Amino acid sequence: MxxxxxxxxxFDFSVVTNNLDLYWAGVRLTLFIxxxxxxxxxxxxxxxxxxxxxxxxxxxxxxxAYINLFRAIPLLVFILFVYYGVRIAFGLTFFTALRAGIFAxxxxxxxxxxxxxxxxxxxxxxxxxxxxxxxxxxxxxTFFTIVMPxxxxxxxxxxxxxxxxxxxxSSLVYILGVNELLRTTNLLANRTFRYFETYLATVGIYxxxxxxxxxxxxxxxxxxxxxDVLSQATRRYSPFARNRYQRLRTLQEAVxxxxxxxx
Amino acid sequence: MAVEAExxxxxxxxxxxxxxSGAGVVEAVRLRSIQKYFGSNHVxxxxxxxxxxxxxxxxxxxxxxxxxxxxxxxxxLEEPQSGSVVVEGREYGPGVPGEPKQxxxxxxxxxxxxGMVFQQFNLFPHLSVLDNxxxxxxxxxxxxxxxxxLRAARQLDRVGLLSKIGSYPAMLxxxxxxxxxxxxxxxxxPKVMLFDxxxxxxxxxxxxxxxxxxxxxxxxxxxxxxxTHEMGFGREIGxxxxxxxxxxxxxxxxxxxxxxxxxxxxxSFIRAVL
Numbered sequence: 001m002x003x004x005x006x007x008x009x010x011f012d013f014s015v016v017t018n019n020l021d022l023y024w025a026g027v028r029l030t031l032f033i034x035x036x037x038x039x040x041x042x043x044x045x046x047x048x049x050x051x052x053x054x055x056x057x058x059x060x061x062x063x064x065a066y067i068n069l070f071r072a073i074p075l076l077v078f079i080l081f082v083y084y085g086v087r088i089a090f091g092l093t094f095f096t097a098l099r100a101g102i103f104a105x106x107x108x109x110x111x112x113x114x115x116x117x118x119x120x121x122x123x124x125x126x127x128x129x130x131x132x133x134x135x136x137x138x139x140x141x142t143f144f145t146i147v148m149p150x151x152x153x154x155x156x157x158x159x160x161x162x163x164x165x166x167x168x169x170s171s172l173v174y175i176l177g178v179n180e181l182l183r184t185t186n187l188l189a190n191r192t193f194r195y196f197e198t199y200l201a202t203v204g205i206y207x208x209x210x211x212x213x214x215x216x217x218x219x220x221x222x223x224x225x226x227x228d229v230l231s232q233a234t235r236r237y238s239p240f241a242r243n244r245y246q247r248l249r250t251l252q253e254a255v256x257x258x259x260x261x262x263x
Numbered sequence: 264m265a266v267e268a269e270x271x272x273x274x275x276x277x278x279x280x281x282x283x284s285g286a287g288v289v290e291a292v293r294l295r296s297i298q299k300y301f302g303s304n305h306v307x308x309x310x311x312x313x314x315x316x317x318x319x320x321x322x323x324x325x326x327x328x329x330x331x332x333x334x335x336x337x338x339x340l341e342e343p344q345s346g347s348v349v350v351e352g353r354e355y356g357p358g359v360p361g362e363p364k365q366x367x368x369x370x371x372x373x374x375x376x377x378g379m380v381f382q383q384f385n386l387f388p389h390l391s392v393l394d395n396x397x398x399x400x401x402x403x404x405x406x407x408x409x410x411x412x413l414r415a416a417r418q419l420d421r422v423g424l425l426s427k428i429g430s431y432p433a434m435l436x437x438x439x440x441x442x443x444x445x446x447x448x449x450x451x452x453p454k455v456m457l458f459d460x461x462x463x464x465x466x467x468x469x470x471x472x473x474x475x476x477x478x479x480x481x482x483x484x485x486x487x488x489x490x491t492h493e494m495g496f497g498r499e500i501g502x503x504x505x506x507x508x509x510x511x512x513x514x515x516x517x518x519x520x521x522x523x524x525x526x527x528x529x530x531s532f533i534r535a536v537l
Contacts, residue, residue, distance in 0.1 A: 131385035135399035
């Protein structure tokens, strides 16, 4: 005992295992903040991206200014400004600490995501639009059935990175007294003086969360990848593909070969 | 130069029998005084062209001569600054200066009647071969899925790709992709098919299969306008052959144009490529 104290400290993880409920509550709030902000930011980001690409110059300029402004402000500064500055100056009682945080995340992340989506849309070759228009599709239909699905696929990896960033950045609202994972850890550590154990657990939890998101993104990428439904491998893989296979086979038999104008 | 192009157009009119003068009877497409600028670059300088039903028009000329732009004007993928496009008797585009403004057709209606095949195929990579061909039937014509798929499968069978209906474009060779693109256009029952250098992006060994499909299509009496560098093919199917240079139609005529042309510019171009 004495020797251990002389070395400074001993590890005792019971402080973590005895307070798993606290951690769990923290994780839930962290995920709530991150997911809510991210969903809102994604919706807003799509709007920003479309505005940015608008043929109306004014609309485009507004979106560009929005992106420029909110990317420039450090996230922590913005959170504090919304909660202590804007809320009090304008008497916005709606902004509880939690809502102020989510608002700040939504605004900032929508600026970043807007740029990702804009790039994704622009990365779809112009010939795709022309081909859709040439078969008589209108502008909106062309966008939603041809351009957007391809832009989504292009945008998935960078958007996944943003989601990982969002989970980590959500810890910043601890400064407003929101009891998410970081503040929970902080309180527990201050009470027990077990800084190493409590923070190590939190580091581990963030690692697990971001790794899970990484695999989710990888799954989505694969899900949106293409595969031949008539190939053996795909059919074994999914019953849905098996149904599709049957459909196509029936179709092939119904048409039969014969009227070919090919060599 | 505009005058020259207009003269070319009138020549066309007089060369064909006058009994069919009623507009829209045998005319599938007529371009009238098309003026197109890209910035200060005057790409089409008052071009006129008449395509009769069932006719195969071959457009050739050096790069930058405006032949692709001319083709893309027919379905208004390029909007000209002035001039009009008449398809099946209906007028589209901004109109010819000095003429009374008539009611213009909606360009989506125009595009439903005009099929287009691109140099880079432009198949939709996120859709299967079958869906590439059915999507316009379903989304533009509002056809039920079952019927659309049956029609699409028949069309894909025509181009010899019935076995590939479950594949995605990335899994096909360039030649196969271009044949799917042809099927995608044909399934809409267009009145006119436009081909914008359909074999220029293909490996030499794959050019043949695409040309074979186009040849059989020509034999079915489809009205076709083909921009191509395949002079041999042009000579084979071209009823009307159009040589363009620097934004004007320099010369146009029947098959004899390849061996016996009037203009020195045409002669030097043909000599260079043949």
